[in-house]
Amino acid sequence: MNSLLNKLVPKEPKFFPVLKEMANVIMVTSDLMIELSQHSDHESAIQFYKKIKEQEKKGDGLLSQVFEDLNSTFITPFDREDINELANGLDDVIDYMNSCAKRIVLYNPKQLPESAMVLAKLIKEAAVSINNAIDELDVLKNHSKMIKQYCNELHAIENKADDVYEEFIITLFKTEKDSIELIKLKEVMSELEKATDAAERVAKILKTIIVKYA
Amino acid sequence: MNSLLNKLVPKEPKFFPVLKEMANVIMVTSDLMIELSQHSDHESAIQFYKKIKEQEKKGDGLLSQVFEDLNSTFITPFDREDINELANGLDDVIDYMNSCAKRIVLYNPKQLPESAMVLAKLIKEAAVSINNAIDELDVLKNHSKMIKQYCNELHAIENKADDVYEEFIITLFKTEKDSIELIKLKEVMSELEKATDAAERVAKILKTIIVKYA
Amino acid sequence: MNSLLNKLVPKEPKFFPVLKEMANVIMVTSDLMIELSQHSDHESAIQFYKKIKEQEKKGDGLLSQVFEDLNSTFITPFDREDINELANGLDDVIDYMNSCAKRIVLYNPKQLPESAMVLAKLIKEAAVSINNAIDELDVLKNHSKMIKQYCNELHAIENKADDVYEEFIITLFKTEKDSIELIKLKEVMSELEKATDAAERVAKILKTIIVKYA
Numbered sequence: 310m311n312s313l314l315n316k317l318v319p320k321e322p323k324f325f326p327v328l329k330e331m332a333n334v335i336m337v338t339s340d341l342m343i344e345l346s347q348h349s350d351h352e353s354a355i356q357f358y359k360k361i362k363e364q365e366k367k368g369d370g371l372l373s374q375v376f377e378d379l380n381s382t383f384i385t386p387f388d389r390e391d392i393n394e395l396a397n398g399l400d401d402v403i404d405y406m407n408s409c410a411k412r413i414v415l416y417n418p419k420q421l422p423e424s425a426m427v428l429a430k431l432i433k434e435a436a437v438s439i440n441n442a443i444d445e446l447d448v449l450k451n452h453s454k455m456i457k458q459y460c461n462e463l464h465a466i467e468n469k470a471d472d473v474y475e476e477f478i479i480t481l482f483k484t485e486k487d488s489i490e491l492i493k494l495k496e497v498m499s500e501l502e503k504a505t506d507a508a509e510r511v512a513k514i515l516k517t518i519i520v521k522y523a
Numbered sequence: 524m525n526s527l528l529n530k531l532v533p534k535e536p537k538f539f540p541v542l543k544e545m546a547n548v549i550m551v552t553s554d555l556m557i558e559l560s561q562h563s564d565h566e567s568a569i570q571f572y573k574k575i576k577e578q579e580k581k582g583d584g585l586l587s588q589v590f591e592d593l594n595s596t597f598i599t600p601f602d603r604e605d606i607n608e609l610a611n612g613l614d615d616v617i618d619y620m621n622s623c624a625k626r627i628v629l630y631n632p633k634q635l636p637e638s639a640m641v642l643a644k645l646i647k648e649a650a651v652s653i654n655n656a657i658d659e660l661d662v663l664k665n666h667s668k669m670i671k672q673y674c675n676e677l678h679a680i681e682n683k684a685d686d687v688y689e690e691f692i693i694t695l696f697k698t699e700k701d702s703i704e705l706i707k708l709k710e711v712m713s714e715l716e717k718a719t720d721a722a723e724r725v726a727k728i729l730k731t732i733i734v735k736y737a
Numbered sequence: 738m739n740s741l742l743n744k745l746v747p748k749e750p751k752f753f754p755v756l757k758e759m760a761n762v763i764m765v766t767s768d769l770m771i772e773l774s775q776h777s778d779h780e781s782a783i784q785f786y787k788k789i790k791e792q793e794k795k796g797d798g799l800l801s802q803v804f805e806d807l808n809s810t811f812i813t814p815f816d817r818e819d820i821n822e823l824a825n826g827l828d829d830v831i832d833y834m835n836s837c838a839k840r841i842v843l844y845n846p847k848q849l850p851e852s853a854m855v856l857a858k859l860i861k862e863a864a865v866s867i868n869n870a871i872d873e874l875d876v877l878k879n880h881s882k883m884i885k886q887y888c889n890e891l892h893a894i895e896n897k898a899d900d901v902y903e904e905f906i907i908t909l910f911k912t913e914k915d916s917i918e919l920i921k922l923k924e925v926m927s928e929l930e931k932a933t934d935a936a937e938r939v940a941k942i943l944k945t946i947i948v949k950y951a
Contacts (some may be wrong), residue, residue: 390949393945415906416910417910475629482629489914490702492706492916493910494917517607696843696844696921734821
């Protein structure tokens, strides 16, 4: 088995730095998301959104770079399509955080619930697991077990996020009588929950890569 | 053509029992969904949701098992990724039913429309077609025509579900004046409709597998 | 590199006409969508929806034809799955327009915002880029640069559509006090925005095809 793995060890490991940078953008964005969730005034929200938007553009740039690199490289560490899908999956996590931040600014809800911060912190946890998994991918030598471990973490985080979102929704429908305010908060929170879903999808893509190559 | 098919006949058919079990979970869940749609008191709803949640966890377990099996098996009946995608597709059908049941419990709408039961029954029909198609997959010997037939059934069911959902939405917007109640019912019903979409996606995955191997 | 490309030049180019026809259906539907966005009376809306629905059915028929052709063809210009995914991606663009038109008819909002027309015109622009890209795909001889160019156009159009939708949402939440009317307009517009997302996804599929074969 090891000889097969050795064949797959990247001769030209140019993709790992870009994927690592994307994982890092997720980390930075999740930190900004935590801060945004703790500031309720519209001015601060706008400022944090601008910073998150910058990260989102950085993510887009990295995604394009992956594509350019795939296009100009003859040999790749593993299937081109897998790199493509992984990069898209990482980008999705960033996009949902950006989308949440955008909605906070666009809708301008009266007050964010405390569970927004709880979800933002779970996304940060997911960001750590993703960074760890991508780090292991680089060496891809008998470390598939560790990657699987990080994938399981992402699954557990997603479950926790589900519970938080669930609790939030029950309370929202019980207490919020202003239906437009209810729509605003529901959508803002839903994007955060989708970010944890997207992080779990990254786990699924990583697992598929392991299935193929490990 | 037959010689090619023979090569693809599974030497180690360990995946079919798990996929069949997943198809069976869809069947059991759709039966619970029909019952849930006929009970309007919150206590019964909670009880049926608990049972559906159990099935959803069973589905998750089977999905993990598919992944573990893929990881430990050298030869597979067909591409590992296809099995992966099919298992994920089956899991999605279960997830949307679970998500609908969850929302009924979380939102606690005053009354479910009769079309909830109609949709639940269509999901049951889809579950039967899926079970039939997965059964045929096992033998994969000149039976691609029958699988295609079941896929067409799933397409037709999805179209019917669209019509039911459409009719429901027109009536809802015409008659429901409580906007929060309207949001609740729209989302509950939308998850049911997505379950039929997911069943049709299973048909698409099956068709892709046929395209490759039959 | 060229010798590799030559090998991939279709011996049996039966798929291109069908893909081109799908691209053409997108064009025709986007024209109908522009007209629908300019007519506010319910009767006209119903008439345009019927025409769009016809196109959507035509698209479904073409998608089935692609599947049938894939099933009966031994040699294909490139991977069967790629053709499958591209055809599904094209169908999605049509589906979202159809879904928007359906909602206009089902929800019957008091008045469509002007931004509906702006988005419809952006979808038309996307339709032109898609048609151009599919035309280039046919020859697939050193023209990957032009396809990439059209993909970049689709990305830019999606960004513009995002801005238009964003602006619309801010205004909607500021000015619309009838929450049911707000839900209607938000969903109608959201489907239009998703159509531009779907067009960008077509760009991503095309890019993946280039990565593999160019």
